[in-house]
Amino acid sequence: METPTFSHSDCQKIVSKKLNDDFAIVEVRNSTFDHKNGYLGDHSLLTVTIKRNQCNESHNFFVKTLPTVPSQRQFLLEINGFFKEQRFFTRYLDLLRKHSIKVLDGAIPRCFLVNDETFVFDDLVTKGYTTLPSRVPLDLESVKAALTTFAKLHASCIILEEKKQFRLVDEFEEEVAETFYSDKDLTHTQTMTIPKHMFMEKFLDGLDQQKLFAQPSTKFRNTICHGDPWTKNLMFKFDDRDVKCVMVxxxxYRYCPPGQDVMAFLHLTTDKKLRDEHLDQVLGFYHDELDQNFGKHGLKGLIPRDEFFDSCHYFKQFALLQTLTHFQIVIMSDEIATEVMSDPSVAQFVFFENKYDFVVSSWHRDPIFRKMNLEALDELRLFFENK
Structure with a gap:
């Protein structure tokens, strides 16, 4: 991976936006990470040393660029992912600021520069945040911290809609348009973990229905949803008092009911034991957080509690299927991930073509991969049987 270069002018803008103070740039350093931080972006660290008030100080920034691996780059462009993220951190956040909606402050990273191929964010690691392993289920306190953040994201859009008296999808049609599930033949790349003698027919029907689940609802109130709420897209900070979460x-993102994000998050990041014991509790906790955010802007009852719980029940099938297809990739071991990512041709095949051989190999080599996928299979099978 090549580290992006930044001009003196770029660095001046980045630091100025962060500090809003007088300073002089002393040194600029770019460095890559020792490990891969994600599948749909290249990441590096920008360190800018400045002189302010006669003292030198260094500021770290997290840099995200379009992937250099051709297959990943092409996929990200096909799903319009880079454009969507650009518009989120420019147009959407600008509109929130214009209407004095500050609910997302502290819930997402600050973005200091956006250009055609690069984002520059605040480095959350230096603030004590960390990314948790996707192969370890979140505990209850971390779940609540994440749901607090989801409630802020979802509330931001609904508050904006109430203030502007519009629907986001009307003015942000291209930004919130569903691109991951729409017009895709999911049956070729996503079904290879399902033995033919099991519930293949229902599974294939369910995959087709994912496209419908991902569209704006005509029954439930829609809002901006993250759309990919797995563990690595959340960063946590732990101290003696509480747990905080930032969403990245x-x-x-898409325009759907918040219950879709909440149920997808719970199934992607927790185990069945936590959901069986605490589902109603955490759903109620989320709804209370959502209402509190509405209340700060003089709004109440925009999503009734019963309606929210009904939507969560409705989106359970979506969450179960998304978990099973995601688990083929997002819970692979570090060893296997390194093997895949080190060879672009292998990455192309595993991520975007036929996963069968890869999944079978991982199933036999990795007991955690096998256990988590088997539990996801069993839960989906029971869901279809009960349905």
Missing amino acids: DFQS
């Missing part, structure tokens, strides 16, 4: 990566 806005390449897949």
Whole structure:
């Protein structure tokens, strides 16, 4: 991976936006990470040393660029992911600021520069945030911290709609248009973990229905949803008092009911034991957080509690299927991920073509991969049987 270069003018803009103070640039350094931080972007660290008030100080920034691996770059462009994220951190956030909606402050990273191929964000690691392993289920306190953040994202759009008396999809049609599921033949690349003698027919029908689930609802209130709420798109900060969560990566957001995000998040990041024991509790907690955000802007009852719970029940099938297809990739071991990512031709085949051989190999080599996928299969099978 080549590290992006930044001009003196770029660095001046970046630091000025962060500090809003007088300074002089002393040194600029770019460095790559020792490990891969994500599948649909290249990441590096920008360190700008400045002189302010007669003292030198260094500021770190997280840099995200379009992938250099051709297959990943092409996929991201096909789903319009880079464009969507650009518009989120420019047009959408600008509109929130214009209407004095500050609910997302602290819930997403600050973005200091956006151009044709690059984002420059605040480095959350230096603020004590960390990314948790996707192969370890979140505990209850981390779940609540994440749901607090989801409630802020979802509330931001609904508050904006109430203030502007419009629907986001009317003015942001291209930005919120569903691109991950629409016009895709999911049956070729996403079904290879399902033995033929099991519930293949229902599974294939369910995959076709994902396209419908991902469209704006005509029954439930819609809002901006993250769309890819797995563990690596959340960063947590733990201290003696509480847990805080920041949401990252806005390449897949869509316009749907908040219950879709909430149920997808719970199935992608928790185990069945937590959901069985605490589902109503955490759904109620999320709804209370959502209402509190509305209340700060003099709004109440925009999504009734019963309606929200009904939507969560409705989106359970979507969440179960998304979990199973995502788990073929997002819970692979570090060893296997390194093997895949080190060879662009292998990455192309695993991510975007036929996954069968890869999934079978991972199933036999990796007991955690096998256990988590098997549990997801069993839960989906029971869902279809009960349905």
